[in-house]
Amino acid sequence: MSKQQRKFLGIVTGLLLIIFFCLTTKSFQGVNADSYPLLKTYGNVQVGNANYQLVNQGYNAKTSYLEMRFIRTNDYAEVNRPVVSAIFMTHSGQSQNAKVQLITNDFIVVQVKTVPKGFELGKIVITEKSQDAASRKNVISESDSIYFSVKSLGEKEALRPLSKEKYMAENIQTRVRLLDKKINKLDKANTNLKESNKKTQAYLKELEAEKQYLVGTDRENTEDKIQSVQTEYEATVVEIQENQKEIDAYQMQKEKYQQNE
Structure with missing residues (x-):
């Protein structure tokens, strides 16, 4: 192989490596969060037969803490109290379980205490596990993806987890x-x-x-x-x-x- 051919092959190989790197890191590049259906305050989310209304949301960048508060507008009997869980995920694929607190039977707080630094777009999925009154079988319902960005959440430096009593007052x-x-x-x-x-x-x-x-x-x-x-x-x-x-x-x-x- 001549020197010129080796030089040409080196250039082609380099270009292929650059293309491969771009393709494999695509999910970690910037994302246009505004192109997603970001949930706004007082917006609604359906989880099975239950309706959740987002009444407050915020993000503290200093402490990497994220919080969303929902009112569950469908009541249920205490004996059929659903188990509510949520998963947080960034656009780059990082995920973790979110903490869900049922402050009352119709007021729910979703907390993520270690949000990855510099996230641009995130989502949570709310899952309810309850028991059918007639068949006694477990029923699992899942919401659609609830998308949000730092901008849609709103940065709040004073935001932090509160006591149950304080959440009830608010x-x-x-x-x-x-x-x-x-x-x-x-x-x-x-x-x-x-x-x-x-x-x-x-x-x-x-x-x-x-x-x-x-x-x-x-x-x-x-x-x-x-x-x-x-x-x-x-x-x-x-x-x-x-x-x-x-x-x-x-x-x-x-x-x-x-x-x-």
């Missing part, structure tokens, strides 16, 4: 905050509906005044229009009343929580 504050969101949403809806009804009432008066000068088919058409608008108006009144009932119920729940603070 759970009450979270419940009150969620109820306030629901109350404000319904209040806003009722304000808009009432404004709409004022306009509807004014329109009905115009139609009634117009009807006095009409005869025959024109009068009948206007009467039909009045009836239709009146029906819509009455339906809106009922909707306002139903919203107010929900507001009152939420207010009662809120007062009960505040009594336990």
Whole structure:
């Protein structure tokens, strides 16, 4: 083999080694976390028949501590209390079990105490193991991957594991905050509906005044229009009343929580 051929072979071999290195380290290169369905606060996750709502999340880069808090919106009997577990995994394939605390039967804290430094994208999978009431057989349900990044978690320097009592106190504050969101949403809806009804009432008066000068088919058409608008108006009144009932119920729940603070 000539010197020139050996030189050419060396160049080709070097290029192949570079390509091989790039391919084998692909999973450890940067990843665009924003291209994944990152779970936002107050987002929902389905685990079997149960619904989990993420109510708080955070990451402390200094202590490598990650925490996500969920409210489990489906209740269950104490005798059928599910065993909840979670696994944390980075985009580069590093994984470890996360600690899961059932603070109450519907408030769950997922903790990862040794998050790998500099992780860009992570995910957890929540698993529930319970027992079917009829067959007494174990039922295992698993969530879809719950993706998050440092940005979506939000860096919180003061974040640290708390005592069960402290979590319970903060759970009450979270419940009150969620109820306030629901109350404000319904209040806003009722304000808009009432404004709409004022306009509807004014329109009905115009139609009634117009009807006095009409005869025959024109009068009948206007009467039909009045009836239709009146029906819509009455339906809106009922909707306002139903919203107010929900507001009152939420207010009662809120007062009960505040009594336990």
